[in-house]
Amino acid sequence: MKFTASQADLSYGLQTVAKAVSTKNTLPILSGILIKGDGNRLNLTATDLEIGIECMVSAQVAEEGSIVLPARYLTEIVRKIPAAAVEVEVDPRNYTAVLRWDRSQYTIHGFSPEQFPFLPRATQDSGNKLPQNVLRNMIRQTAFAVSHDETRPILTGAQMTLRDGHCHLLATDGVRIAYRRTALPESPQGEQSSSLVLPGRTLSELSRLLAANDEDTVGISVTPTQAFFDLGDVRLVSRLLEGQYPDVLRLVPQSYSTSLTLSAQQLHDACERASLIARDGSGAIKLGIDPERVTITSSTPEVGQVYEEVAASVQGDPLEIGLNPRFLMDGLKALDSDQLLFEFSGNRTPSRMKPQDRDDFLYVVLPIVVW
Numbered sequence: 001m002k003f004t005a006s007q008a009d010l011s012y013g014l015q016t017v018a019k020a021v022s023t024k025n026t027l028p029i030l031s032g033i034l035i036k037g038d039g040n041r042l043n044l045t046a047t048d049l050e051i052g053i054e055c056m057v058s059a060q061v062a063e064e065g066s067i068v069l070p071a072r073y074l075t076e077i078v079r080k081i082p083a084a085a086v087e088v089e090v091d092p093r094n095y096t097a098v099l100r101w102d103r104s105q106y107t108i109h110g111f112s113p114e115q116f117p118f119l120p121r122a123t124q125d126s127g128n129k130l131p132q133n134v135l136r137n138m139i140r141q142t143a144f145a146v147s148h149d150e151t152r153p154i155l156t157g158a159q160m161t162l163r164d165g166h167c168h169l170l171a172t173d174g175v176r177i178a179y180r181r182t183a184l185p186e187s188p189q190g191e192q193s194s195s196l197v198l199p200g201r202t203l204s205e206l207s208r209l210l211a212a213n214d215e216d217t218v219g220i221s222v223t224p225t226q227a228f229f230d231l232g233d234v235r236l237v238s239r240l241l242e243g244q245y246p247d248v249l250r251l252v253p254q255s256y257s258t259s260l261t262l263s264a265q266q267l268h269d270a271c272e273r274a275s276l277i278a279r280d281g282s283g284a285i286k287l288g289i290d291p292e293r294v295t296i297t298s299s300t301p302e303v304g305q306v307y308e309e310v311a312a313s314v315q316g317d318p319l320e321i322g323l324n325p326r327f328l329m330d331g332l333k334a335l336d337s338d339q340l341l342f343e344f345s346g347n348r349t350p351s352r353m354k355p356q357d358r359d360d361f362l363y364v365v366l367p368i369v370v371w
Contacts, residue, residue, distance in 0.1 A: 001065025001090040003037045005057065007081045007101070013044045013057035014075045016234060019205050021071040022048035029115045032068040033075075036113075037061040045119055046071060051202055052119045052237040053209070065090055066113040069097055073108055119237055122221035122228040128162055129186035129217045132231065136210035138169045138180045139203050141334040141361060146200040147173035154243040156200050160227075162220065163193035172248045176327050177350075177364040178334060179249065186217075194222045197245050202227075202238040209234055252364050253350060256343035258289055258319045261356055262312035264340040267294065268332040270308040274298050275325035277306045284368040285328075289319040289344070298325075321347040322368040331363035 014033060022030035036043040042059045045052065067090045077099065078086065087100045090110075099106045147155035158171035162184070170179045198206075206229055210218065219230035229236045274285045278298040288295035289312075296308040321344060332340070337355035344351045347367055354362040 001035075001037045001061075001067060001092070002063040002088070003042060003059045003061045004085050004087045005042060005059035007078065007083050007086050009057040009059070010042075010086055011075075011078045011081075013042065013055045014071070014078055016055040016209065017044045017046040017053040018071050018075050019208065020046040020048055020051050020053040020236075024048070029068060029111050030117075031070055031072070032111055032116070033071045034066065034068050034113055034116045036066040037064050039064075045116070047117055047119055047237075049117065050199065050239055051205060053205070054119060054235040054237075056233045065092060067092070067095055067097055068111040068113055068116050069108055070110065077106055077108075120226060121237075122230075123223065127186060128167070128184055128220045130167060130182070130184060130220070131214040132211040132216045132218045133214050134182055135167075135218055136207055136212065137336070138167070138182060139207040139210075141180045141336065142169045142171040142178040143200060143203040143207070144330050144334065145171040145173055145176050145178035146203070148200075149173070154197060154241055154245055157197040157241040157245075158200070158203055159195065159197050159245040161193065161195045162222070163195075167220075170245070170249070172246070175324075175366050176331070177248050177252065177362075178331070179362050179364075181360045195245075196222055196227055197241040197243070198227060198238060199241055202236075206236055206238075209236060251350070252352060252362075253345045256316070256345045256352070258314070258316035258344040260289060260294060260312040260314045260342050262294060262310055262340055262342070264332050264335050264337060266310045267296075267340065267342075268329055270296050270310050271325050271329050271332070274306045274308055275329070277303055278325050283324060284322040285325045286320060286322050289314060289321075291318075319344050319347060321351065323351070323365060324368055327365050331365060334363060335361065 030048055034045040042057050045054045084101045088097055090097045095110045095112055097108050142158055146158055161168040165184050166181055167184055168181045221228040225240055227238050274296045277300050278285050285296055285298045291314050294310045294312045299305040331353055339356035340353055341356045342353045350364045350366050352364050
């Protein structure tokens with residue numbers, strides 16, 4: 001194989017797929033990136049058998065072929081090359097690649113491409129498509145609630161459901177719930193619903209790849225064991241977590257004796273300041289809900305006390321409730337709304353927050369007993 005590519009294109013492609021390279025050296029071949037030259041493009045692929053990422057970049061391919069080169073060395077070398085055209089020539093007899101630019105030359109030893117695992121493809125296009133920035137925002141609003149406790153593996157992922165022309169994303173760690181729903185601009189008529197559990201790492205890597213604009217779309221396809229995300233020149237494949245995701249939305253209270261409307265940003269800033277005291281104490285702050293205001297208090301004998309007030313429109317019974325400030329701020333940052341509707345059914349039951357004027361996002365968090 002022999003090809004020439006710009007340093008910028010080659011570096012972009014290598015760094016895009018490198019996140020899927022295995023960090024565990026159980027199979028040496030997984031420490032590499034598969035490079036295939038065909039026509040006027042390169043196909044770069046990496047996988048750790050949990051997720052796989054494929055990226056296509058422009059190149060002038062003089063001789064078609066393929067090779068697997070070690071990701072660590074190749075990515076760093078190309079990243080540090082001055083902006084220039086990079087010529088790569090592969091010797092298929094000993095699986096070595098020679099990189100040339102200007103007056104420089106590097107030789108890298110690789111692996112046989114026949115050893116590289118096959119990256120599966122969706123059997124057919126499901127027709128489910130979303131703007132990339134919408135899915136990116138959905139992940140931002142939910143993935144933080146994924147559990148990191150490996151004793152409950154199913155909760156280390158988030159449940160994605162494609163149903164009735166909508167995409168639903170749900171995550172919980174057993175203490176809080178983050179849920180987001182959006183309409184699918186493109187969805188096939190009469191398609192059966194799909195429910196899958198994506199690992200937290202998949203969500204993180206997918207979010208990194210998704211564009212921040214609403215012009216590019218992502219196609220979503222599903223098999224019983226894998227999910228496929230087609231971003232155009234980039235494709236991500238992920239295994240699915242096995243097991244039944246708990247129906248946690250069923251546990252969310254549907255009626256609330258106390259509700260308040262207030263500025264999400266003001267409440268977040270007040271809680272952030274209060275957490276400086278709470279961090280070294282019980283780990284909790286106390287919200288006091290009275291007519292027209294919310295008070296935020298915390299006390300640590302060795303550090304001090306805090307008292308904050310935030311104006312609010314309150315309906316229902318006065319209330320005092322203890323909450324983890326970090327969990328509370330996570331939900332407030334995910335809200336994407338200036339005005340927050342915060343609802344309570346008691347100081348020992350879950351509280352719910354959502355945008356005042358929308359019901360496509362909700363966040364539920366359990367209280368902490370601080371008395």
